[in-house]
Amino acid sequence: MEARPFSGWVDLVQKLQNNKNLNTDMLNYAQQVIATRNNVKHLMKKCTNLAQQMERAVAAGAGVKEQPRSLSSTLRLTNYQMVGLNWLVVLHSQGVNGILADEMGLGKTVQIIAFLAHLKEIGAATSTHLVIVPSSTLDNWKNEFSRWCPELRVFMYYGTTEERRQFRFDLAKGMLADFDVILTTYTIVGNSSEERKMFRVTRMHYVIFDEAHMLKNMNTLRYENLIRINAKHRILLTGTPLQNNLLELMSLLIFVMPKIFAEKTDDLKSLFQKNSKSKQDDTLPTFEKEQIEQAKRIMKPFVLRRLKSDVLQDLPKKTDNVINVPMAPSQKAQYEQLVASYKSINVNGESEYNGMSIMTDLRKLSNHPLLMRYHFGMDKLQEIAKLLAADPGYKDTVVQYIVDDLTWMSDFEIHRLSKEYNCLSRFRLPDDLILVSGKIPVSGQYAARNETNWPQGVDI
Known part of the structure; x- marks a missing residue:
């Protein structure tokens, strides 16, 4: 207490007021923090x-x-x-x-x-x-x-x-x-x-x-x-x-x-x-x-x-069995293109992506391409937004706001939206796109192992 650079509250306030690098706001904030902690x-x-x-x-x-x-x-x-x-x-x-x-x-x-x-x-x-x-x-x-x-x-x-x-x-x-x-x-x-x-x-x-x-x-x-x-x-x-x-x-x-x-x-x-x-x-x-x-x-x-x-005392010990399966041809092409885009360097020599977004996108694409947005380009998003804006059951009527929302949605999320609103029925994805993933079994086998059996993937 004796080592304090002020003798009391009034002296402290005056010294803070006379110091151009400090101000009394810090005292107010300190009081607020102490009162909050007591609460x-x-x-x-x-x-x-x-x-x-x-x-x-x-x-x-x-x-x-x-x-x-x-x-x-x-x-x-x-x-x-x-x-x-x-x-x-x-x-x-x-x-x-x-x-x-x-x-x-x-x-x-x-x-x-x-x-x-x-x-x-x-x-x-x-x-x-x-x-x-x-x-x-x-x-x-x-x-x-x-x-x-x-x-x-x-x-x-x-x-x-x-x-x-x-x-x-x-x-x-x-x-x-x-x-x-x-x-x-x-x-x-x-x-x-x-x-x-x-x-x-x-x-x-x-x-x-x-x-x-x-x-x-x-x-x-x-x-x-x-x-x-x-x-x-x-x-x-x-x-x-x-x-x-x-x-x-x-x-x-x-x-x-x-x-x-x-x-x-x-x-x-x-x-x-x-x-x-x-x-x-x-x-x-x-x-x-x-x-x-x-x-x-x-x-x-x-x-x-x-x-x-x-x-559950009689529960057998958990065992992990990792099965490695190849990606579907179109999925692999999308994955390689995504990896290449992450290697790009901007003019300042800094990566355009952060580590969390990179890992999230790679994980999504390795699970299923429909978790990303490849199928619905900006032209389609504009068409979808116009139809939704005219639909009385949709929450928004401003086309640009709807487009902004759609750009953050995956292909599958937009597909689900098309099933909810009849005005978007022509934008529903065909069933065969659901199978375009190395993790989807077909006829008891992983279809990715026989690439000739894969349905046509989406174009990138």
Whole structure:
């Protein structure tokens, strides 16, 4: 303290004002950081008390002993799935949310279905539940609901723009009461302002987020839209473990405990968004290291993660078998041309591409050429944009804006768009292009091994 180059606050302010290389803004920023850190510490203390409350409830043996009667009589939950069901029941009894982070393949979907069935049996479901899943798993969720618990009335909020508009009218008229679960996708939830408003206004009991890894960054627009969904409780499902990243941990904590963090979200954003990228532990600030450890301790009661090796003792050891297959002729030509383009040097002697984009593009092309954009050139994109701009069901009417969006899409994404809008039917890709990849087996063999059997590839 005696070594400080100022005697007190007033002296410090005067010296900063008299120094042309410094100013008093740094004092304001320092005060803001200190106040924000104190707020975070206060929030962490609240969370600690809640975590201890959860631990006491678990120790007291809260939960259920048998699987819900409404589940199919021919199907039985495993022991570890019953543990998961009990954990969800304890969360519900304490009025808190949680993250089910079991490794992929341990039946997170089944545990959630059993939990929703339990809530219906005991009459604890105060309103309809909302289940939000990636588009790729929508059919699987639908099938699992019908297979495990046909008594749960599931409504799929999915379809064309016009179909969804009619659904919203029906839901507004009271149709929501006829269903136990609304099943939809992340894309649909944030697709339009009308849908975002509907889910923001319509009160749900539980909202289940499948593949919730996209909720690990509070600075994204998707996070902002999803956290505004009007629900009493939230359950997050993810197969990936928690990382040593304070922004990720705090993002999940805020999502799991929104009431506690409701007024302090801006503080947390300003404090942690600069450290959003993963760092080595030895480069992290001391404050952040301490908060990472505390955040992980706090989250422990609210996160259930089991590995297959932990719960499936008779599971054989995993073996990796690498099969090398040649690329299709057109795929190989595209790949070689892409590699050549990365070797180009601009006039300043610097590479035009960064390492991450290079690896991403090479990986996409080695998997399948349709994951890149070769088939749809700028002329076709202009034609597609004009047709979409004139389509009353499309979200945009400005041709150039649509072209800008299309330039970031792959051939396959544009193909899927053409299947959604009838005005683009002539732009749908032929089925034989799906086979133009070394990783696609044909007639029990990898077709790339017999290149004469390959269908005509796209021109580059």
